[in-house]
Amino acid sequence: MVIKKLGEYKKVSAGCKNCYAEIFAQRLQAMRNQKYRNGFELTIHPDVLDEPKRWKNSKLVFVNSMSDIFHERIPLNFLKKVFKVTNDTLRHIYQVLTKRAERLEELANKFEWTENIWMGVSVEDEKVVNRITNLKNTPAKIKFLSLEPLLGAFPNLDLKSIDWVIVGGESGRKSRKVEEEWLLILRINVRNQM
16 A cells, blocks of 8 residues: 655644544554554545546545645645546545635646535634635535534625535534524524525
């Protein structure tokens, strides 16, 4: 198996504080899962790129669910290979989620955006609401928001050109509380715009 370790990770915003993927990666490393032998260090697995081509039935694929595919240390040539696989396997739907929306926007025109690619950004509070603008400036056909973990209210959330909104809180012992008022504000906002 080819594994390439790409160096230290960093938390980019408040939503990363209690990262489920970091905890899960440490657990998988302790269980001696070879894909997680580097723990939560950024690692690419080029050997699995062709797996979707072998799947006979269509699948919903959460691309890179344990990391961020638009991390600044993921090489552009590797990203192009990922998008080529999504373009070649139209029977599958690929959900791609990032907190690194600036890099997404910067590189977006280097990829072919077929209908089966659903592009989303994580937006946990108003401090990072600019990620939505970055997403809107991409040629992605389906655009979604993951308001997870929800850390504040969004009284003026602009949902124009957004197809789908996911809302959720944190889980675990150190989880931060979601206020009911924040959810009610979101519900009204979504109903009025979508």
